[in-house]
Amino acid sequence: MAEQPIYRRIAETVRDQIESGKLEPGQKLPTETKLRGEYDASRNTIRDAIKWLTSLGLVETRPGQGTFVVKKVDPFITTLSADTGTGLGGGEGATYLSQVSEQDRVASSSPPQVEMQKAVGPVAARLQLEEGAPVISRHQKRYIDNTPWSLQTSFYPRELAKGADRLLEPSDIAEGTVRYLAETLGIRQVGYRDWITVRTPNDNEAEFFNLPEDGRVAVYEVFRTAYDQTGAPMRLTVTIFPTDRNQFVVNDGQVPPIPAGRDASTKKSLASPRQASQTALAS
Amino acid sequence: MAEQPIYRRIAETVRDQIESGKLEPGQKLPTETKLRGEYDASRNTIRDAIKWLTSLGLVETRPGQGTFVVKKVDPFITTLSADTGTGLGGGEGATYLSQVSEQDRVASSSPPQVEMQKAVGPVAARLQLEEGAPVISRHQKRYIDNTPWSLQTSFYPRELAKGADRLLEPSDIAEGTVRYLAETLGIRQVGYRDWITVRTPNDNEAEFFNLPEDGRVAVYEVFRTAYDQTGAPMRLTVTIFPTDRNQFVVNDGQVPPIPAGRDASTKKSLASPRQASQTALAS
DNA sequence: GCAAATTTGTTCGTATGTATT
């Protein structure tokens, strides 16, 4: 008992069983009572071991049912750099839909929820507006294969609605807001900057994405600030992606395409580096 | 007791104190015994409350000392897209160093640790080599302001060492490997693809970065595959960054520069969206 | 430099509540 706590040793044993494949994803672990017998430990100690594995993201417990080895989901890959063909920003509008279908998946999304809000904090700073300046907010929930996948909110300075009033309509703008703004107001998007961070989800996000309440699974928060020909920010899009089902790709210069299709074996081994990758030993 | 568990209500109360600033970052919480008096709960219940806050990343406990409100570190921002001036890839070599000093910080790194390895899994797939093909691995530990900041390993097909033997030397290649390979072998890097994922750290990583053992703080794993003029992958660089101190930026098209300097107030509000950002309410 | 006091960590036991089958 001097070496390592009992609960950690139990956790290690179970972990090995999971990583060796003896316990498969989705499979149910023995009940607490059974484990208690197996390891000759008290129930609380068994629970500590399971809690440890839970915090490592290896198992999840469901009240009344049992503890299960977590299934890893097939990640969706969003290309952030602009499409070399269309020049359109990655992960948005038509580009988004084509990226999804390229990966043999089905995308859907809620109709945009449009609100007038006051810009605060990061929103105001990024749009270079005064704190409290009015902005148009267009919010959408997105699903892939009927699973909640991302939450996206775009903010536009209120002024834009004067000449481009369809921004206020709670329905999709088929040709995309970028082209719409170019055609109506002559405001052309000439570039954008994506800012990627990771943080724990808030309550809304945890609920929508079905994430554990305790913040074990983090979310990406991607801020895309788009600039017009005058160099002024014309739009800020904030997208939330759970880290357990999303990955990003950035292309620069000439690069070969990514093999398409969910079952392309090449892609699979590229996209799922779940286990430690081949790096030199630290220390 | 029907409403919400006691330990959660206690956690909520403390959380409010933290978020309202009543408890400041770095400050010590009352001891378990004191809290036990304050909330009239058993020590185990108090501990459950603290455990909850820990898993949310709000506090950390130090044996023999107490529980403390976590200090948020000033994040470092890595630009992944190529530098518009030099055309060099973001976050590498000279570009990396200049990015660090632009943010008023001091970068240092260990001498490269060079090894011959066999390519397995993701490494083989990305370099388009057979499983087990020999590769040169160059590994470096990087620090910013003397804090461990990232772990980087580059893999090169073994063939490259034939004409470019300095790849095998355990010392920095001052002019950068990209230029070195171009000058010696005529292999020019014409583009790269970054693949960004997030996962729990392994033991080595947790130790090097001083992360809690339980995997609460995730790491980014960024795979950069660089391609030469023939379209073949010439290099794979895998970099590990803790998510609690790293953010990424991707630029596309014409975008204004990011305000420089660690104390630039604009940058601060851009880079630290710790609290929930202004998105429409979910549900 | 050491011993005592403080503080969190681990482990047991027990009882009761809640969710699911």
Added chain:
DNA sequence: CAATACATACGAACAAATTTG
């Protein structure tokens, strides 16, 4: 409704890390 399985809550004792005197 009963049985099963996990969740919450209390109490108690000892161990380990750290600070204090």
